[in-house]
Amino acid sequence: MAFLETYGSLLLTETGKTLIMTFIPAIISYLVGIPLGVLVYVTFPGMNSIAPNKPLSTTLDYGINITRSIPFIVLLVAIIPFTKLVAGTFIGVKGAIVPLTIAAIPFVARMVQGSLSELDKGVVESARAMGATNSQIIFHVLLPESLPSLVRGMSITTINLLGYTAMAGTVGAGGLGDVAIRYGFHRYQGDVMLATIIILVVLVQIIQAIFDLIARKIDKSK
Amino acid sequence: MIEISHVCKSFPDQKQQDLHVLRDISLTVEQGDIYGIIGLSGAGKSTLLRLIGLLDTPTSGTITVNGKNLASLNAREKIDYYRTIGTVFQGYNLLMQRTVADNVAFPLKLSKWEKSKIDSRVKELLELVSLSDKASAYPAQLSGGQKQRVAIARALATHPQLLLCDEPTSALDSLTTQSILDLLSDINRRLGVTIVIITHEIGVVRKICNKVAVLEGGHLVDNGLVSDIIAHQNHEITRKFFGKEEV
Numbered sequence: 001m002a003f004l005e006t007y008g009s010l011l012l013t014e015t016g017k018t019l020i021m022t023f024i025p026a027i028i029s030y031l032v033g034i035p036l037g038v039l040v041y042v043t044f045p046g047m048n049s050i051a052p053n054k055p056l057s058t059t060l061d062y063g064i065n066i067t068r069s070i071p072f073i074v075l076l077v078a079i080i081p082f083t084k085l086v087a088g089t090f091i092g093v094k095g096a097i098v099p100l101t102i103a104a105i106p107f108v109a110r111m112v113q114g115s116l117s118e119l120d121k122g123v124v125e126s127a128r129a130m131g132a133t134n135s136q137i138i139f140h141v142l143l144p145e146s147l148p149s150l151v152r153g154m155s156i157t158t159i160n161l162l163g164y165t166a167m168a169g170t171v172g173a174g175g176l177g178d179v180a181i182r183y184g185f186h187r188y189q190g191d192v193m194l195a196t197i198i199i200l201v202v203l204v205q206i207i208q209a210i211f212d213l214i215a216r217k218i219d220k221s222k
Numbered sequence: 223m224i225e226i227s228h229v230c231k232s233f234p235d236q237k238q239q240d241l242h243v244l245r246d247i248s249l250t251v252e253q254g255d256i257y258g259i260i261g262l263s264g265a266g267k268s269t270l271l272r273l274i275g276l277l278d279t280p281t282s283g284t285i286t287v288n289g290k291n292l293a294s295l296n297a298r299e300k301i302d303y304y305r306t307i308g309t310v311f312q313g314y315n316l317l318m319q320r321t322v323a324d325n326v327a328f329p330l331k332l333s334k335w336e337k338s339k340i341d342s343r344v345k346e347l348l349e350l351v352s353l354s355d356k357a358s359a360y361p362a363q364l365s366g367g368q369k370q371r372v373a374i375a376r377a378l379a380t381h382p383q384l385l386l387c388d389e390p391t392s393a394l395d396s397l398t399t400q401s402i403l404d405l406l407s408d409i410n411r412r413l414g415v416t417i418v419i420i421t422h423e424i425g426v427v428r429k430i431c432n433k434v435a436v437l438e439g440g441h442l443v444d445n446g447l448v449s450d451i452i453a454h455q456n457h458e459i460t461r462k463f464f465g466k467e468e469v
Contacts (some may be wrong), residue, residue: 064467095247100469118313120313123317125277126311127328127332128277128304129277129304130304130329130332131300131302131303131304131305131329131332133301139316144317145319148319221319221360
């Protein structure tokens with residue numbers, strides 16, 4: 001009880017920061033990542049390609065790979081000028097949201113591309129044979145048919161972001177990861193570290209369960 | 223209705239040498255025919271159907287449907303052409319996240335029909351394929367034969383004059399195959415829809431086709447009225463297909 005009295009409010013505030021740093025980048029990265037992933041998928045040249053465009057496809061592919069190969073902790077520092085430009089500051093929660101979003105966008109694009117690739121090519125071909133235009137194929141076939149898979153991907157993205165927020169402590173953003181390092185590691189307070197781990201485990205379980213439930217509810221193909 | 227004239231199709235393979243899938247194919251499908259295209263796998267029959275359906279273009283030769291050369295169509299005319307033909311696939315290719323009614327309504331929505339017209343047309347089509355009670359079911363809840371009925375209803379939605387069927391019964395058991403074939407010949411008789419049907423099963427040709435083309439290794443080895451082909455059996459492959467059973 002004494003533990004909760006001392007650290008309860010700290011853990012609560014930091015949990016709140018962690019959730020903000022997880023969900024805001026998750027939402028923004030999906031707003032950008034879905035169109036990007038669709039673009040990568042439809043422009044990929046090959047048989048049954050929807051709108052093949054080799055230069056665009058190659059450019060996007062390299063861009064995504066390059067961004068994804070930068071370790072997050074390096075990205076966080078490397079884009080400080082950009083972060084300052086967008087958020088006005090590069091420290092605190094606000095300063096962390098920008099690099100978290102930038103790191104998540106290419107990841108989301110790949111997840112979206114993966115979900116679309118799982119679709120039966122025959123379904124796209126039959127839509128084409130019915131006279132569907134490219135935009136009708138995207139909005140009436142690709143996205144609605146892959147929605148359950150997209151939702152499952154969202155749980156992976158969100159939980160990944162939750163992990164990344166631990167590194168946001170480097171720029172003074174706080175959050176549970178930061179608490180675990182400062183109290184648990186630097187001050188040898190194992191009980192605080194354990195408490196943050198328990199909270200993180202619970203958060204991951206809840207996030208996973210919610211997305212799984214939604215995916216199951218909307219998926220009519222099983 | 224369909225004039226196929228000296229059509230060749232080749233695909234570049236890994237060694238950049240052309241793989242000839244179709245060689246100098248010429249045949250004519252008349253209005254009202256149920257035209258079977260039979261061959262072993264790899265004979266080129268699906269490629270031929272894809273060319274007629276404008277899902278691919280021939281390397282040389284021309285395909286004319288209702289007087290229009292398919293190669294001359296612009297983007298807009300292509301979409302109009304797609305809407306005058308219906309296609310049924312072996313794998314059904316239904317939208318798994320939509321109900322049966324929404325699947326049938328799909329081509330009508332693509333063609334921007336009015337909502338009330340779509341509803342009545344969907345009702346009519348589901349009655350035609352005897353699936354009125356499954357309107358709000360999802361494809362995953364249906365049997366293979368029922369899925370193919372949905373696919374046929376969907377293919378007929380926009381009142382096409384031509385129905386292309388790519389191995390429509392190959393994934394079905396024999397009893398279900400019979401009922402799908404009965405449905406197709408009923409559609410041909412009552413609605414006057416011309417049907418081109420690809421198959422490797424001779425039973426399909428015997429049961430519903432009036433004409434047949436036999437493909438082997440990309441060559442058209444024989445074609446004409448089913449009764450003539452059976453009577454003459456001029457070619458080895460034709461004998462293989464037709465010889466086993468009594469006429």
